[in-house]
Amino acid sequence: MDRRQFIRAGSAVSVVSALGFTAGCASVSGGAGGKVVVVGGGYGGATAAKYIRMWSEGRVEVTLVEPNAAFVSCPISNLVLGGSKTLADITTPYDNLGARHGVKLVRDRVSGIDMDKRQVRLAGGAALAYDRLILSPGVDFMWEQLPGMNRPGAQDKVLHAWKAGPQTLALRRQLEAMPDGGVFAISIPQSPYRCPPGPYERACQVASYFQQAKPKSKVLILDANDDVTSKGALFKKAWADRYKGLIEYRPKHHLVDVDVATNTLKFEFNDDVKAQVLNVIPPMRSGDVVTQAGLATANKRWCDVDWLTMEHAQARGVHILGDCTQSAPLMPKSGHMANQHGKVAAAAVVALLSGRQPGRLPIYNNTCYSFVSPSDVVHVASVHRYDAEKKTMLAVQGSGGVSPAASEMEGRFALAWARNIWADTLA
Amino acid sequence: MTRVLYAALAAGLLATAGHSHAQDDPLQVRSWAAGCANCHGTNGHAEQGMPPLAGKSRADMTEKLLAYKSGAAPSTIMQQLAKGYSDDQLAAIAGYLSAQKK
Numbered sequence: 001m002d003r004r005q006f007i008r009a010g011s012a013v014s015v016v017s018a019l020g021f022t023a024g025c026a027s028v029s030g031g032a033g034g035k036v037v038v039v040g041g042g043y044g045g046a047t048a049a050k051y052i053r054m055w056s057e058g059r060v061e062v063t064l065v066e067p068n069a070a071f072v073s074c075p076i077s078n079l080v081l082g083g084s085k086t087l088a089d090i091t092t093p094y095d096n097l098g099a100r101h102g103v104k105l106v107r108d109r110v111s112g113i114d115m116d117k118r119q120v121r122l123a124g125g126a127a128l129a130y131d132r133l134i135l136s137p138g139v140d141f142m143w144e145q146l147p148g149m150n151r152p153g154a155q156d157k158v159l160h161a162w163k164a165g166p167q168t169l170a171l172r173r174q175l176e177a178m179p180d181g182g183v184f185a186i187s188i189p190q191s192p193y194r195c196p197p198g199p200y201e202r203a204c205q206v207a208s209y210f211q212q213a214k215p216k217s218k219v220l221i222l223d224a225n226d227d228v229t230s231k232g233a234l235f236k237k238a239w240a241d242r243y244k245g246l247i248e249y250r251p252k253h254h255l256v257d258v259d260v261a262t263n264t265l266k267f268e269f270n271d272d273v274k275a276q277v278l279n280v281i282p283p284m285r286s287g288d289v290v291t292q293a294g295l296a297t298a299n300k301r302w303c304d305v306d307w308l309t310m311e312h313a314q315a316r317g318v319h320i321l322g323d324c325t326q327s328a329p330l331m332p333k334s335g336h337m338a339n340q341h342g343k344v345a346a347a348a349v350v351a352l353l354s355g356r357q358p359g360r361l362p363i364y365n366n367t368c369y370s371f372v373s374p375s376d377v378v379h380v381a382s383v384h385r386y387d388a389e390k391k392t393m394l395a396v397q398g399s400g401g402v403s404p405a406a407s408e409m410e411g412r413f414a415l416a417w418a419r420n421i422w423a424d425t426l427a
Numbered sequence: 428m429t430r431v432l433y434a435a436l437a438a439g440l441l442a443t444a445g446h447s448h449a450q451d452d453p454l455q456v457r458s459w460a461a462g463c464a465n466c467h468g469t470n471g472h473a474e475q476g477m478p479p480l481a482g483k484s485r486a487d488m489t490e491k492l493l494a495y496k497s498g499a500a501p502s503t504i505m506q507q508l509a510k511g512y513s514d515d516q517l518a519a520i521a522g523y524l525s526a527q528k529k
Binding site: 339362363367403424 | 452455457458459462464465466467468469474476477503504507508511512516
């Protein structure tokens, strides 16, 4: 389907759904009916599924398509690498979305989207009809930019661990198997990428593990960016005060290839780096479902959205959440933000399905905690408000900020944040 | 809760017929309050380690939020977040959360 056909298909959809609700349910008292399919059970998709059921008081049918059996949180997953948490600690089942909220859970992958017929096709063969579609698949990786990573077996040997789950455990095992005196090298892609402070937190967690178990070892950070992209001063202070000689930071290291046979990273301008354990966080884009449907219209990587509804700027009836969105200024690709997108989309979808106008002034906040040790934490926070003139979300002037210093108290808040957002998203 | 919401919604619709502020639209306020749920639980029903907000006094919550905003109340994150909302918006959010069952 070329772009023009695709846009035409999109406008046909909105005409049909407009007719749909005048015929069906125009009453003010909420009469929302209709079918919503949500693809992806992460912070964005699971939240949207739950809140649509809650806010439509069960009137909108919601099917959540997710291939994984349980939700594994990316936030806190660096503590599994550091050894202070287990994978079980960061795993939550999907059951409550079904049992408490009546979300229909389908454990499958999407094989294609037919926007003319308003149908999602599943790898298992079934097709799901929708009135509105919510896509929240997270990111997939641009392996084509790293030729060596496409060789057979390369991706099993050099790990990203940038989607929490089996890769998190596998990377932990590589760290445990590494002899003392070895080097762990972590490569960071150019912004934008999922979880800006995540790689620097990871460096702290691995260094903390080395400090206890392998004190002659070293963490080498190779960053494609000009400087630390988030909480820079706080991370640099942690590296200097807590991990002196253990962590080395090298900016402006743009990775162009990986020689998996010799465990060597190759850069555009800098010398090769060989290390015992490599952790390559590749450049990323919208998940395959979104990209293959031709929806990654911004730079072929992300999706432009209407921030009032999270609806795709070109595909009417299709809402995009979380990491896949072309971020508004200063808006990070974070789980917390995806959860907030999920709620804006949920409110808009329920409103649109019942013939009401969606809210005109979305406001959301972001809170992001990073563990610089097993117990001590720093945060960054921000508030984003819709600007009607610029039609985007802007950080509210004077709001937001970072921690003055790392503290154990914020460590307790960070774990409480995790418990609460997991429950808000999934319970 | 439902009846209250719909009554409020009807009022909101009447209000939008003329000119209104977003803090008078109950569904907009519900969405703002949902932004607090990441840390304070769905509809203010917090998990362990965070103060629950459901059913707390509107006046107390408003006062506390304004104290965070002015910097009078010490905090880590709340001072930074409260500054992102107008006083009316904070009061409206407090109103929504206070109306939730404990």
